[in-house]
Every structure is written in structure tokens, then in C-alpha cells.
Amino acid sequence: MNNFHTPVLLKEVIDSLRVEKGKKYIDATIGGGGHTKQILKLGGMVLGMDVDQDSIDYLTEKIKNQKSKIKDWKRLTLVKENFRDIDKIASQEGFGKVSGILFDLGVSSHQLETPERGFSFQKTGPLDMRMDKSLQVRALDLIKILTKGELYEIFHKLGEESSAFALSKHIVRARSIKPIETTDDLRKIMEEVRPQRFSRINALAKVFQALRIVVNDELNALKEALPKALEVLGNQGRLLVISFHSLEDRIVKHNFIDFEKRSLGKIITKKPIRPSTEEISKNKRSRSAKLRVFERN
Secondary structure (H helix, E strand, O other): OOOOOOOOOHHHHHHOOOOOOOOOEOOOOOOOOHHHHHHHHHEEEEEEEEHHHHHHHHHHHHHHHHHHHHHHHHEEEEEEOOHHHHHHHHHHHHOOOOEEEEEEEEOOHHHHHHHOOOOOOOOOOOOOOOOOOOOOOHHHHHHHOOOHHHHHHHHHHHHOOOOOHHHHHHHHHOOOOOOEEHHHHHHHHHHHOOOHHHHHHHHHHHHHHHHHHHHHHHHHHHHHHHHHHHHHEEEEEEEEEEEEEOHHHHHHHHHHHHHOOOOOOOOOOOOOOOOOOOHHHHHHOOOOOOEEEEEEE
């Protein structure tokens, strides 16, 4: 796990947070710690959260091995938690009225590149997709038990997939013959439905992403977390969200508009900040990233 994840929009995030020495920040999806590392370097104190035990284990080992930089890491409080409970966690860990909070909603490189996690159609592995391995339902369970109509809703609404009906119908037919349990199983079915369409990476990614969103209840978690995060911010504290999916971005945009209408603060980014051409060339996974920033009164 040497290259756990490349942080997206790193400079833009740090500039927007306006990090100051001795002030407190929350990284609600710490991943490989790329954003947090820069906050610590600038003297900030960080509460780092993640539901993925692999992330917590990676950072714990990293801290242990980087003895020369231990002073920075001493200002990091690390917890395995879901950000939907950010208000309770912040209170428990002494991070009330913080100066900034970051949500990076992307999947880490480690998650995508670890076959047994089942996040990627490019890796052969079980259809798992759980960010928190303690969750009971996996993607293969959804494929196994959901009706044709329920599968259609997932692929149409969350995947915004034009072939959602045909795909759902084919999955139900195929699973009556043989269980669909691996990433390869699902990919082959997709290619049978519309070979020309599902030979395209973007179309495959949307279907896998839709299943992942349901497995981890990602949209509901985000809806619950944003108002709670605002309550955790101190005066002029900033809330930053990096999204990678149109539905996520819509939730963030509408929440920020609502916060501003209720005179709780102001939107800093009238339009989302996007990665530069240079960043996209170095990290292709950053291409769909959108950063929105809100400042509390």
C-alpha cells in the first residue's frame, strides 16, 4: 500500500481551508492522508475519519514508520467512523467549532486497485464494494435478490444509464442460470446486452458506481452529514466537498444554497473548482472532481 491514494485538488483544498497553526480541522474521508498531511505541515490539528479499516491501518503504519516527521503526525487524531455521525464524533474527540472540514467523496486508488474489494470492473474479484467491511450487504447480494424493477431504478437513477432496462432484464435472466458473483461476471453480462456501449469505460464505470453508492448508502450519508458538519464549524469556518458524481454534486449544491438562504453563511464557490489540465494529465481519476466551498457566519 505504498501509493494508497493521490489527493485531488490538493493546492485548491489547502488554499480554500486557509490553514492556520494551532487551529482544528476535520478530514471526514482521510483515505491515504494526502490532504491531511499538508494541513499538519502547516501546523493544523486534524481529526481524520474513514469507514475503511484499510485506510486506518495504512495511516497507523505510516505514522509508525515516519519517525523523523512524528511531530506533525502527533497532531492527528485518527478514528474509524462514518461521517454521517460527524457531530457526535467531533464532540467526543474534542473537535467542536473547527476552522475547516473536508469531505473527499472519491474512491481511493487502493480500493480500486485491490481486486478483493470488488470496486473496479478492471480487476477480477468478488462483487463486494463495501467501504466498511462490517456492512452485511455486498454488491453481489443486490444483484442476487433485487427485482428487475429495483435494479432498473439503481442503474437508471444512480448510474444515469440509458441501457438500464435492458441490463436489468438480462441480469435477472442470467442469474437464473448461473450466480453473478464476480466483477468479470457482471462485466460479461453488460457486454452481452450492448457490446458497443459497454466496451466503453465510462458506461461500465457508471453501472459499478451505482451499485457502490447503494451498498454504502452514500447519498443518504452525505445528506445527513452536511447539516451536521455546518454545526461543527466555528465562525468563518469553511466546509469543503469534493464530489465525483452528478447526484453528489447536486446534493452539495442544493445544501449550500439552502444554508445561504437561511443566513448561515455564504457560498465561496459560485461555480465548482475543477482540476487543471496539468492535474488531469498526471491523475486521470481527478477529471470528474468538483470542489465546492461554503463559509459559515
